[in-house]
Amino acid sequence: MAAKKKTLNVGMVGYGFMARAHSHAWSEVAQVFDTGYHPVLKAVAARSTGKAQAFADQWGYERVESDWRKLIEAKDIDAIDICVPNDLHAEIAIAAAKAGKMVLTEKPLARTAKEGKPMVDAVEKAGVPNMVWYNYRRIPAVTFIKQMVDKGKLGKIFHYRAAFLQDWTINPDVPQGGTATWRLDVDAAGSGVTGDLLAHCVDTALWINSDIASLTAMTETFVKERKHAVTGQMQPVGIDDAAGVLARFGNGSLGMFESTRYARGHKAAYTLEINGEHGSFAWDLHDLHRVSWFDHKVEGPLRGWSSIHVTDGDHPYMGKWWVPGLSVGYGESFTHQAADFLMGLGKKKGAAPTFRDALETNRVCDAILASGKSGRWVTL
Amino acid sequence: MAAKKKTLNVGMVGYGFMARAHSHAWSEVAQVFDTGYHPVLKAVAARSTGKAQAFADQWGYERVESDWRKLIEAKDIDAIDICVPNDLHAEIAIAAAKAGKMVLTEKPLARTAKEGKPMVDAVEKAGVPNMVWYNYRRIPAVTFIKQMVDKGKLGKIFHYRAAFLQDWTINPDVPQGGTATWRLDVDAAGSGVTGDLLAHCVDTALWINSDIASLTAMTETFVKERKHAVTGQMQPVGIDDAAGVLARFGNGSLGMFESTRYARGHKAAYTLEINGEHGSFAWDLHDLHRVSWFDHKVEGPLRGWSSIHVTDGDHPYMGKWWVPGLSVGYGESFTHQAADFLMGLGKKKGAAPTFRDALETNRVCDAILASGKSGRWVTL
C-alpha cells in the first residue's frame, strides 16, 4: 500500500549515460518491486544547468542545482547518487558521507585503491548505507549462477574465466578527454579497459568464485596518440587499450581475464565461465537471459550444455516481471540493484557491493596495471 | 522541455498481466522518448476495487473506479486502455468511442471479426485515435526486419513461416475459466492458441509480408475436459490447443504457421522467417535482439547467416536507450508502441495497428478456425 512506503529522496550528480540508467532504475523500482520505499527523483546537480535542466525535465527531477555541494547541503535529499567521471567520485562521496547522506556511486569506486580507501573510511565512519553500481551482478542470469554456485552445484572450482571485449576505439580518430570520451583520458578515468571493463569481470569473479591471491598481466596501448576532444591537440594516450590477466584465486582455482576495445565485432561482449568438479556455468551479456549449464550428474549419453532461459518466476528477480520466456533488459540490472539497496535499508544496511567490497576490485585492478608494467606476478 | 508537453490522461480497464505491461509502458515512455506528450496514469477501473486499489498504489494511478463506465464518463480521461478478457473488448471500446475517448485495446481486437467490425465502425465514426497492442511489431529486431524488407533487401518473397510454441497447458490439471486461466475458456477468449498466439504471428506477417489470400488449417484440442477454475466442475474444453496453417499470401509467397501450448520446453517461442530472392531474415523472441540475416550478395565463400545484435543507435528505437550491445526487454515493446501512438497524436492519428488493421487479423483467425473444422481451404 502506497501510504505505508517510506520516501527516499535521490540527489543525482551528473546527467550522462549512467545518470540515465540510474534514473530509469529509481523510477522503475518504485512500480515493480515491493521494497517498502518510494524513491523520488528530487534534484540533479551539474555545472551546466542547461543540460541539467533538460535532463531533469526528461526524467522528472523536481529541481536542478549547479553544484553538487548544494545537494549535500540540502535537507530534503536522502541519498547522493554519483554519475560523474571517476576522478570526481572521492571528493563527492566523502563530502556526502560526512553530511550523513547515503552514498551510491557508479563503478569503479575510485581510480585507484589509494584513492578509494578514504571513501570507505568515510562511509563506514559515518555509518551511512553505501553501494557501488556494479550492475552486472543483478542481471538475473548472473545472480542465478551465484545462487547455484553457493548451493554447491559445482563442487570444487578449477577454472574461472571472463572477458569484456569491445571495438569502439579501433579508429585512431576517436578523441580522448571531453564529455563524451573521458573514458580515454587517463586523468579522468584512472585507467582504460582495466577500470572500465575488467573491473566488472573482477567484481563478479570475487563475488561468485573467490578472492584473488596473485596475478600477472599484460597491458597494451595500441594507439599511442589521440587528439584531445576539447583542445584538438594530439597528446600521448595514457590508458591501457587492452589487458590480459592470469590469476590464482584464493580457493585454488585458476583465472583468465581479458579486456580490450580492439576486438572487432564485439560491442559489449562480457562473457564468463566457471568450471567445477560437478558442473560448469557460462554466460554472455549479449544474450543476457541465457545461462549455459553443464551437469555432470545427468545420465551419460544425455549429458550436454543446457541453455537455461532465466525468465521463470522462480528465477532471481523475474517473479516480479512478465511470464516465462519474456525478457528484461540492461536497464533492469540497475533496477534490481536499486531494489536490493532499498530492501537493505529496512535492515539498516544498503546492498553489496558496498564501498568496501568495491575497494577490493580496485586493489585487483591496481595489481593488473602494476604487473602490466613490471611483467611480474603480484601478490594481493 | 516539460512545460511544452501535452498531458494524456490514461484510464485503465483491468489490473492483470497486460495492465501491468501497459502501465509500465506509459510510465517509461514519458522519460525515454520525446513524443510531445506526457501520459498520466489517471485512473484504473475494475469490479474488485480492492485489487484495483492495490494495483493503483503500485503503479501510481491517481484513483480507482469500480466500473469502467465511470472512466468513460470522466471528463479528465483522454484515453481508455482496455486490458480485460476478450469478450469485454467490444462493449467497452464502442462505449468509449461514442464518448469521444481515444481507445486502445489489448489484442486481439475481438473474439471474432463479426464482433470486431462494430468496434472499427465506432472508432472510425467517432474519429478517435485507436490502436490494438500487437506489441511484437515494436520489438526493435522485428521493426528492423520490416524496415529492411520495405527497403527491398529481399526482392521477391517466396516463403514466410512463423510459430508460437508454449507448453504450459500440457498438465490436464490446469483449470479453465476464472481470472488467471480465462484464456482457456472459449467464451471469454473466443479461441485458444489461434486468438492468443497465432494472432501475433498473423499480425506480423500481414505487416511485414502481405495480405493472406487463402489458407487451410488443422486444429486440435488435446485435453478434452478441464475443471472450471471457479466452480471446480469438469467441463468440455472449447478452445483449440494447437493449430497448423498452410497459407497463400497475396504477393504469391507461401506461408506456414503453427501454434501450440503442448510443445514441451518452449515458453514463449515466437519465431519467424522470411525468404526472398536476395536474402532471408529470421527472428526468435527468446533472443529478442538478434536478427538472422542471409545476404546472397556477399562474396560466395564468405556467405553465411549473420547474427545482428539489434542494439545500435541506428537500429529502430535503440537510439533512445543504452549503448551498442545493451538490451531492452519485452516491456519496452509496449513502450515503443506507446511512443508511436503518442507521436501519431501530433499528426492527428494514433499508430498502427489500428482497429481496422487488427480486424484483418481477426478475419484470418476466423478462417483458421473455420478451416480447422471443415478441412477445406478458405478464401479471404
Added chain:
Amino acid sequence: MAAKKKTLNVGMVGYGFMARAHSHAWSEVAQVFDTGYHPVLKAVAARSTGKAQAFADQWGYERVESDWRKLIEAKDIDAIDICVPNDLHAEIAIAAAKAGKMVLTEKPLARTAKEGKPMVDAVEKAGVPNMVWYNYRRIPAVTFIKQMVDKGKLGKIFHYRAAFLQDWTINPDVPQGGTATWRLDVDAAGSGVTGDLLAHCVDTALWINSDIASLTAMTETFVKERKHAVTGQMQPVGIDDAAGVLARFGNGSLGMFESTRYARGHKAAYTLEINGEHGSFAWDLHDLHRVSWFDHKVEGPLRGWSSIHVTDGDHPYMGKWWVPGLSVGYGESFTHQAADFLMGLGKKKGAAPTFRDALETNRVCDAILASGKSGRWVTL
C-alpha cells in the same frame, strides 16, 4: 580376423554423386566396423563406359560394364546397388531380385507407390535382402533420438515437425533434365522436393514417431518454365518447387512438414523436432552431431534445452570412431547404414528401411502430391 570375414561383392549401377557416397561407405565400413563381411567393389555399370572407367579407377572397382544387365547376370556379384535416376529403379531392382541378387537402391524407392509396389513384391518373392538408402536415419544424432524416444523419454507425443530447405533453384537459368539436373525433370524424378527432400523427412518421421493417418498439403512451382539441359529448349516445369504439409499421425500427434528449394541461405537444412509430454528432441543436419534435448524432469530453475554433442563412445555408432568431441560427417551415415546391412546379413536379413518400409514413404509422398492438387485431406 580377416580370414573369417565373408566377402560381399558389390555391383554398382551409376557413377554420380550417390554412387560416390555409397562407394565411400562400402570401403570405410570394411575398416571401421566389425560386420563379419568384407565388401568388395567388384564392378560398376554405366552406359558411358569412359565415365564408368574413370569412376572405377578412382574408387577401386575391379571392372566396368556398359549395361547393368551384365551385373545382374554376373556370377561374382552378390549385391546390386542402384544409384541412377528414380525412373530406372524399378526395372533394375526387379531384374536383380529375380536373379537372386541382394538389392539396394538410393531413395526414394520409386517415383510412385504404384511403381514401387512390384519392386517390393519382387524382393519379397525372391527372398533377397533389400534396403533403401534413407541415410539420415544413421546420422548418430538421429539414431540417438530414435533410441531415446523408444525408451519412453518423451511419453505421449503431441507434435512432430520437420523441414528440408534449400535454395539452389531460385535462379531461373538452372536447367532441367540431363545428367546433372535430372532432379528437376518430372519424368526422371517423379516429383520435385517431395520425392527428393520431404521423402527423407517422412522416412524419419515414420521411423521415430508413427504412421501418418491423414494429411493435407500445399505445393507450388515458382518457376514455370526452364530450359532443358540437353536440348536447350524452354519447357514447362513439371515438378513441385515447394511443399507444405499438415498431418495427423496414427499415434494422435500432429505433424508439420515443409520443403523447398527457394529458401535463400539454406543449403541442406533438414531440421526436425518432436515434442512429448515429458520432453522434446530437436536436430539440424547443418550441425549434425548436436541434439537439442529438453527434459521436463530436471529441477525447475535449471531446466533448459540441452545441446548434446553426440560423439561419445556410448552414442550410436560412435564407439567405433574417435574420442568424445570429434565428429564424423555426412558420408558416415552411409557407412553406418552399410554396417547395419552387413550385420543384418548374418541374421538372414538386410536392414531397415527395406523396400516395404520405403514403399510407405512413397505412399505418403503420393498423398502429398495429390492433396497439393486437390486441396483436400487425404486419408492413408
Added chain:
Amino acid sequence: MAAKKKTLNVGMVGYGFMARAHSHAWSEVAQVFDTGYHPVLKAVAARSTGKAQAFADQWGYERVESDWRKLIEAKDIDAIDICVPNDLHAEIAIAAAKAGKMVLTEKPLARTAKEGKPMVDAVEKAGVPNMVWYNYRRIPAVTFIKQMVDKGKLGKIFHYRAAFLQDWTINPDVPQGGTATWRLDVDAAGSGVTGDLLAHCVDTALWINSDIASLTAMTETFVKERKHAVTGQMQPVGIDDAAGVLARFGNGSLGMFESTRYARGHKAAYTLEINGEHGSFAWDLHDLHRVSWFDHKVEGPLRGWSSIHVTDGDHPYMGKWWVPGLSVGYGESFTHQAADFLMGLGKKKGAAPTFRDALETNRVCDAILASGKSGRWVTL
C-alpha cells in the same frame, strides 16, 4: 587413371588411436583426392604382434613386424608413419631419415625442442620429405580462415586467442602411464596439456597469425598423485594439468592461450578467434564446419557475426566431397593432410608443417613450461 598413379608404401609404427586416424586417411585419400599417388598400407610394426596383427587385419595392412627397425630396413617401404608415444619419436624418425625414408610423425615433434632439433637435422640432411600431423590446420574451416587472413580480410591484427578445454582427468582415479594413459606420464609425454593440446593451438596460431616473440605462463597440476596404470602404485604426477598463457606475437598482436583437462563439460573444445582492424574470425572444433566472421565493411545496421557453413565447392577441400551443407568429420582433417603431403611429393617436397615448422611449436611449448615454473616472461 589408376595406371598412372605412383605407389607410396606406408609403414606404420603403432596401432593406437592415432594409427587408426592415419590409416583411415591413407585409405580415404586414395579414393577422394587426385594426388598422383596411391598409398598402400604395407606394414605395421609393434612389439605386441598379436595386437598389430588384429590392427593389420582390420585396416588392411599387408604384413606385421615386431620391431619398427624392420620397417626401416624394408626395401618395399617408402614412408614411415610414427604413431607411438612422444618419447619414441626421435629415435625412430632419425633412423628412418638415415635410411632415406620419408618420415611422418604424430604431433608433437618431440617432448622438447632439444629432443626435436636432431630430428630436424636428420630429415634435412637426408633430404627426405617430412611432416608432423598437426591435423587441425586441415579442418576446412581452419584452412579457410588462414586463406582469408592471408588475403588481407582482417588488416592489422590486434588479438589472437585460443583454448583447448577437456574434462577427462578430473577423476583422480584415472591412472597415469601404461598404454591407454601414457599422456599422463611425463616421461612418455614430455608434458601434459601443453604438449598435447596447447601445441595444437600454438601450431595454428603460428601458421595463421605470426611468430610469438615473448610469453608468460601459469601452469598447474590439480591432482598431485595418481596410480600407475601398470604397477598400481601411487606416484607423483609430473605433467601440467592446466596452462594459461599471455603472449606477444611478432606482428604486434596480443595472444591469450588456455588449456586444461579440468573444464567440466568440454570434450575437445578447441576454439580460436582472431581480431583485426577490418574484421574477425572465430572457430570451434565442436562445430567444425562453422566459421564466425565479422565484416566491418558491411552496411552499419546490417553488421553482425556471420556463421559460414564451410561446405561449399569453393571452400578448401570441400570440392572433392559432397554438396553444400553436407559435412566431413575429424578423420578427414588427416585425409586432407595426407592429400597435401602426396601432392607435395610431386613437387619434391612434403607439406607443412615440416619437422622444422613443428620444432618452433616445441620451442613455444618449452617456453610455456619454463615460464610456468619461473613466473617470468620468456623471450623466444
